[in-house]
Amino acid sequence: MDFTLPESAQAVQRGIAAVCARYDMDYWQRCEAEKRWPEEVWAELAKGGWLGLAVPEEYGGGGQGLLELTVATEALSASGAAGGSAFTYVLTPGFGALTLARHGSPEQRAALLPGLAAGEVETCFALTEPDAGSNALAISTSARADGAEYVINGQKIWITGVQRATWMLLVTRTIPAAEAKPRTNGLTVFLVNVPEAVAAGQLSYRPIPKMGANTTPSNMVFFDDLRVPATSVIGEVHAGAVVLWDILNPERVLLAASALGGAEVALRVGVAYAKEREVFGRAIGSNQAIAFPLARVKARIELARLTLYKAAWLFDRGLPCGTEANIAKLAASEAAWEAADAAFQTHGGMAYSLEYPVARLLTEARIGKVAPVTEELLLNYLATQVLGLPRSF
Amino acid sequence: MNIVVCVKQVPDTATERKLRSDDKTLDRDAADGVINELCEYAVEEALRLKEAHGGEVTVLTMGPDKATDTIRKALAMGADKAVHLVDPALHGSDALSTSYALAQTLKKIGFDLVILGSESTDARTGMLAAMLAERLGTPQLTLANKVEISGAGITVQRVTDYGFDKVEASLPAIVSVVEKINEPRYPSFKGIMAAKKKQVQTFGIADAEIDAAQVGVANAWSEVADFAVAPPRAAGTVVKDEGDGGVKTADYLASKKFI
Ligand SMILES: Cc1cc2nc3c(=O)[nH]c(=O)nc-3n(C[C@H](O)[C@H](O)[C@H](O)COP(=O)(O)OP(=O)(O)OC[C@H]3O[C@@H](n4cnc5c(N)ncnc54)[C@H](O)[C@@H]3O)c2cc1C
Numbered sequence: 001m002d003f004t005l006p007e008s009a010q011a012v013q014r015g016i017a018a019v020c021a022r023y024d025m026d027y028w029q030r031c032e033a034e035k036r037w038p039e040e041v042w043a044e045l046a047k048g049g050w051l052g053l054a055v056p057e058e059y060g061g062g063g064q065g066l067l068e069l070t071v072a073t074e075a076l077s078a079s080g081a082a083g084g085s086a087f088t089y090v091l092t093p094g095f096g097a098l099t100l101a102r103h104g105s106p107e108q109r110a111a112l113l114p115g116l117a118a119g120e121v122e123t124c125f126a127l128t129e130p131d132a133g134s135n136a137l138a139i140s141t142s143a144r145a146d147g148a149e150y151v152i153n154g155q156k157i158w159i160t161g162v163q164r165a166t167w168m169l170l171v172t173r174t175i176p177a178a179e180a181k182p183r184t185n186g187l188t189v190f191l192v193n194v195p196e197a198v199a200a201g202q203l204s205y206r207p208i209p210k211m212g213a214n215t216t217p218s219n220m221v222f223f224d225d226l227r228v229p230a231t232s233v234i235g236e237v238h239a240g241a242v243v244l245w246d247i248l249n250p251e252r253v254l255l256a257a258s259a260l261g262g263a264e265v266a267l268r269v270g271v272a273y274a275k276e277r278e279v280f281g282r283a284i285g286s287n288q289a290i291a292f293p294l295a296r297v298k299a300r301i302e303l304a305r306l307t308l309y310k311a312a313w314l315f316d317r318g319l320p321c322g323t324e325a326n327i328a329k330l331a332a333s334e335a336a337w338e339a340a341d342a343a344f345q346t347h348g349g350m351a352y353s354l355e356y357p358v359a360r361l362l363t364e365a366r367i368g369k370v371a372p373v374t375e376e377l378l379l380n381y382l383a384t385q386v387l388g389l390p391r392s393f
Numbered sequence: 394m395n396i397v398v399c400v401k402q403v404p405d406t407a408t409e410r411k412l413r414s415d416d417k418t419l420d421r422d423a424a425d426g427v428i429n430e431l432c433e434y435a436v437e438e439a440l441r442l443k444e445a446h447g448g449e450v451t452v453l454t455m456g457p458d459k460a461t462d463t464i465r466k467a468l469a470m471g472a473d474k475a476v477h478l479v480d481p482a483l484h485g486s487d488a489l490s491t492s493y494a495l496a497q498t499l500k501k502i503g504f505d506l507v508i509l510g511s512e513s514t515d516a517r518t519g520m521l522a523a524m525l526a527e528r529l530g531t532p533q534l535t536l537a538n539k540v541e542i543s544g545a546g547i548t549v550q551r552v553t554d555y556g557f558d559k560v561e562a563s564l565p566a567i568v569s570v571v572e573k574i575n576e577p578r579y580p581s582f583k584g585i586m587a588a589k590k591k592q593v594q595t596f597g598i599a600d601a602e603i604d605a606a607q608v609g610v611a612n613a614w615s616e617v618a619d620f621a622v623a624p625p626r627a628a629g630t631v632v633k634d635e636g637d638g639g640v641k642t643a644d645y646l647a648s649k650k651f652i
Contacts, residue, residue, distance in 0.1 A: 015580055
């Protein structure tokens with residue numbers, strides 16, 4: 001058994017770290033405080049080909065898979081971006097590139113992948129609705145065939161990155177949930193050109209004021225007789241579930257990677273402060289009450305990373321990865337939260353000052369326990385799908 | 394145009410650097426090796442000249458085995474190939490013998506233009522470009538913050554205390570650059586992957602016809618007689634502002650002849 005990362009993944013680790021080395025923790029603090037997109041880092045990532053890692057080479061991308069994206073997300077997050085800002089990386093290199101590379105029609109691939117590879121075109125992903133979050137199959141946004149077009153109506157919530165996205169991967173129902181048998185039937189995923197739909201008055205959105213992760217706004221989105229050509233379906237009509245699983249599993253993996261990077265930042269910040277801050281005439285880190293939580297976080301990070309890389313490795317081989325993706329997501333978001341909490345306790349009152357990054361790390365670590373999937377739902381999956389326990393719902 | 398960039402691996406300035414107790418040379422094993430920062434600017438300038446005028450960029454590094462990491466970094470930025478001059482006999486060479494070894498190697502590999510960083514962060518002698526030019530009988534254009542090539546001619550803007558000089562010469566020539574010259578690129582993903590496949594030729598002293606009696610610690614013209622750890626910094630002077638802070642600060646600076 002060989003634990004060495006493939007050369008491609010090592011190159012990604014080093015390359016992203018080199019770009020991020022010029023942007024310190026203060027940079028990310030400022031982006032968050034000013035609620036602004038990290039333009040400078042984004043431009044460098046685009047130039048170096050880091051945004052198109054998972055785009056096939058014939059479209060100008062790096063020809064890599066989920067493992068390289070995972071390592072990239074972790075490196076970006078661990079550099080200081082942390083869970084909130086590393087999410088920016090998941091929207092396009094993950095949702096857009098990975099999905100179209102695997103499920104896009106030849107026309108869709110030709111139209112979108114070169115722009116995604118160059119970092120010129122961005123994407124977002126719209127699944128959650130006000131009445132369908134954890135119970136995603138209960139979505140009601142409908143798509144009705146009308147000649148060579150589909151007409152879409154409904155509402156989505158929490159859709160992140162709509163402002164910058166040229167394309168939205170939109171999950172709809174072509175068969176209402178109540179009539180679908182099995183429940184996974186009747187889902188259809190569309191590619192929607194956001195600026196065109198907005199210009200036509202068929203799509204509108206409104207940002208949701210939120211607690212953190214403000215480098216990318218999350219929005220309410222409304223579809224009002226939105227007309228899209230039938231050629232904009234990704235995969236097959238009614239059979240969107242196949243596409244959806246291939247969005248949701250990588251999403252879990254990549255957000256686990258961003259949470260893990262967040263845990264690494266929090267641990268680094270906590271350990272540095274524990275070494276430097278003296279109380280009662282000695283470094284606070286010499287108290288085991290401070291040292292042990294940090295040590296435990298270190299163990300959790302290493303454990304989470306093993307399953308995380310394994311999940312990505314399985315996905316890249318086309319093997320089932322649901323169990324591993326769910327475990328990795330659970331373990332990484334727990335590690336991130338525990339790391340932020342330990343860093344918080346270590347900083348004492350200073351943790352509450354916005355001059356330190358701890359408050360940001362804590363807020364961003366908290367989202368990982370509910371999005372893109374809640375901890376309870378991850379545990380439900382393990383309980384029912386893996387352990388075969390009876391369903392409660 | 395055949396451009397050679399001399400690139401040096403230096404100990405990371407962020408880590409503790411040590412001299413060896415046996416031969417008083419830099420302990421290159423003790424610290425992480427990184428590319429000398431000014432060498433990145435030299436590589437960047439070479440790549441820009443190649444992009445504008447065509448040709449090939451070769452990296453030349455003299456250093457121990459582990460300097461291959463630094464060579465790969467320069468190749469990942471976009472250089473075409475590399476020559477690694479590595480031989481136990483070269484260990485401990487001073488600036489003079491290093492310039493001899495590099496000049497011998499440059500004669501072997503050939504060049505139209507050699508570009509160097511103006512100094513390295515470890516030894517900081519800043520003399521190598523001049524020594525190389527002397528040994529190779531070519532013009533030296535040092536401390537450049539701008540380089541232009543036209544035909545067989547080269548013009549640089551040379552940074553001076555009073556502004557800059559414009560220096561012209563004909564190729565082949567030796568140029569050293571300062572950090573104002575450009576903004577080095579980051580290696581791209583494709584660059585890093587391609588670098589693994591690029592050719593790195595290894596030269597020993599025999600390959601470059603280097604005379605062993607002119608290199609190495611035993612033949613150095615400069616000698617480290619002794620060294621000691623720098624004493625910890627003494628406590629500074631605190632000026633307490635009681636309404637007269639400005640005056641006191643000025644008096645202090647005047648007493649030290651700063652103003
Ligand atoms: C910052 C942020 C960004 C987001 N970005 C996007 C995006 O880009 N695109 C997108 O589509 N969505 C996005 N989301 C939405 C996210 O995926 C959902 O919030 C998430 O799936 C949870 O759904 P919900 O909020 O409706 O919670 P609910 O489903 O209402 O759950 C509420 C609580 O009840 C618990 N619960 C429900 N059922 C059970 C059960 N059977 N057993 C035990 N507990 C249960 C849940 O675990 C949770 O604790 C984002 C969310 C956030 C916060």
